[in-house]
Amino acid sequence: MVSHYPERSLTSASMSPRTLFNTVMTGVAVLCGVLALIPLVAVLSYVIVKGFSSLSLDIFTQLPPAPLRKGGGFGNAIVGTLLMVGIAALISIPLGVIAAIYLTEFSRGKIARWVRFATNVLSGVPSIIAGVFAYGIVVLTLVKLNLGSYSAIGGGFALAILMLPIIVKTTDEALQLVSQDLRQASVGLGATNFQTVTQVVLPAALPAIVTGSTLAIARASGETAPLLFTALFSQYWLCPSLFSCSPDVLFKPTPSLAVLVFNFAISPFQNWQSLAWAASLILVLMVLITSIFARWATRQKA
Numbered sequence: 001m002v003s004h005y006p007e008r009s010l011t012s013a014s015m016s017p018r019t020l021f022n023t024v025m026t027g028v029a030v031l032c033g034v035l036a037l038i039p040l041v042a043v044l045s046y047v048i049v050k051g052f053s054s055l056s057l058d059i060f061t062q063l064p065p066a067p068l069r070k071g072g073g074f075g076n077a078i079v080g081t082l083l084m085v086g087i088a089a090l091i092s093i094p095l096g097v098i099a100a101i102y103l104t105e106f107s108r109g110k111i112a113r114w115v116r117f118a119t120n121v122l123s124g125v126p127s128i129i130a131g132v133f134a135y136g137i138v139v140l141t142l143v144k145l146n147l148g149s150y151s152a153i154g155g156g157f158a159l160a161i162l163m164l165p166i167i168v169k170t171t172d173e174a175l176q177l178v179s180q181d182l183r184q185a186s187v188g189l190g191a192t193n194f195q196t197v198t199q200v201v202l203p204a205a206l207p208a209i210v211t212g213s214t215l216a217i218a219r220a221s222g223e224t225a226p227l228l229f230t231a232l233f234s235q236y237w238l239c240p241s242l243f244s245c246s247p248d249v250l251f252k253p254t255p256s257l258a259v260l261v262f263n264f265a266i267s268p269f270q271n272w273q274s275l276a277w278a279a280s281l282i283l284v285l286m287v288l289i290t291s292i293f294a295r296w297a298t299r300q301k302a
Contacts, residue, residue: 044284051281054274059282064235064260067269074279076237080152080255081221081286083238084231087156087250088163088220093213096167103168104175105197116172123165131226134158139230148251152238155231155254162223163216170212174205214294218287224258233259257283 058073065072103112138154178201186196202209231254238254239245257279264276 047277047280047284050277051279054278055281059275059278063237064264064275065271067267068271070271072271072275074255074257074260074275076234077255077257077260077279078282079238080231080234081257081283083250084152084155084159084227084254084256085217085220087152088159089213089217091156091160092163092167092216096164096213096216097171097209099168100171100175101197101202103172105193105201119165119168119172122161123169126225127162127223128225128229130161131158131229134161134226135229142251148248150230150232150253151251152231152254153250154229155227155256158226158230159220159223162226163220166216166219167209167212170215171205171209174208174212175201177208178204210294214291217290221287222258222283224262227256227259228262231256231259233263257286 056073058071060073060075060078062071062073063076064074099115103115107115134154134157138157139149139151142148142151142154182200182204183196186200187193191199234253234255238249238252261276261279261283264272264279267273267276
C-alpha cells in the first residue's frame with residue numbers, strides 16, 4: 001500500500017524548531033562558560049607573568065628589604081599566613097561541621113531555619129565588619145589583660161568568622177545529599193544515631209565537606225581587611241629560630257601575605273612592588289596546592 005503522506009527527510013527533521021533551539025542554547029551556554037573563564041585566565045596569567053620574574057629562593061628565607069634595596073623576601077609573611085589560617089581552621093572547621101550535623105541530623109524545627117538564615121546572613125557580611133568585630137572582642141580584650149594587642153590570635157579569630165558560614169553551608173548541603181537509605185540501613189543493623197552519623201553519613205559526605213573547607217581556607221588566605229584590624233603586620237620573624245619559639249608569639253603582631261601585598265603594591269618603590277607580585281603568585285599557588293591536596297585526599301579516601 002502506498003502512503004499518500006510525504007515522508008520527512010532526516011535533514012528536515014534535524015532542522016526542526018526544537019532541535020534548532022537546542023543547538024542555539026547549547027552554543028550560548030558554551031559561550032557563557034568561555035566568557036566566565038576569561039577573567040580567571042586573565043588574572044592568573046597577569047599574576048604569573050608579573051610574579052614569576054621576581055621569584056627566587058631568597059623570598060622564602062629572608063625578611064622584607066628596605067626601600068630601593070635589592071634582594072630580600074617575605075618568609076615571615078608566609079609563616080604568619082599559615083599560622084593564622086591554621087588557627088582559623090582549628091576554630092571554624094570543627095564548629096562548622098558539628099553545627100551542620102546538628103542542623104541535618106537532629107534539628108527539624110524553627111531552630112534549624114533560624115540557624116540557616118543566620119548562616120546566610122553571616123556569609124554576606126563584609127570582611128571588614130568581621131575585622132572590626134574581632135578587634136572589639138579579641139584585640140581590646142588582650143589590651144585590658146595586658147597580654148598584647150594585635151596578634152595572630154586576633155587574626156585567626158577574624159578569619160574563622162569568615163570561614164564558618166561557608167563550612168556550615170557546604171557541610172549542611174553535603175549531608176542532605178546523603179541517601180536516607182544509608183541511614184535506615186545503618187539503624188536497621190542496630191547502630192545508634194552517633195554511630196550512623198560518624199561511620200556512615202560523614203564518610204559519604206567527606207569529599208564535599210573537604211571541598212567546602214578548602215574553599216573557606218582559600219577565601220581566608222586572601223583576606224586583608226580583617227588582618228589590618230587584628231594582626232597588623234611585622235617586618236620580623238615570629239620566632240628567631242625553630243628552637244627558641246615561645247607561646248607568646250601568638251600574642252604579637254603577625255605578618256601575612258595579603259597585608260604585605262596591600263602595603264607593598266601601593267608603595268612607590270620598585271623593589272617592594274616586585275615583591276608584591278611575587279607574594280600574589282605565592283598566595284595563588286598556596287590555594288592551588290591546598291585544592292589539589294584536598295582532591296587527592298578525598299579520592300584516596302573514596
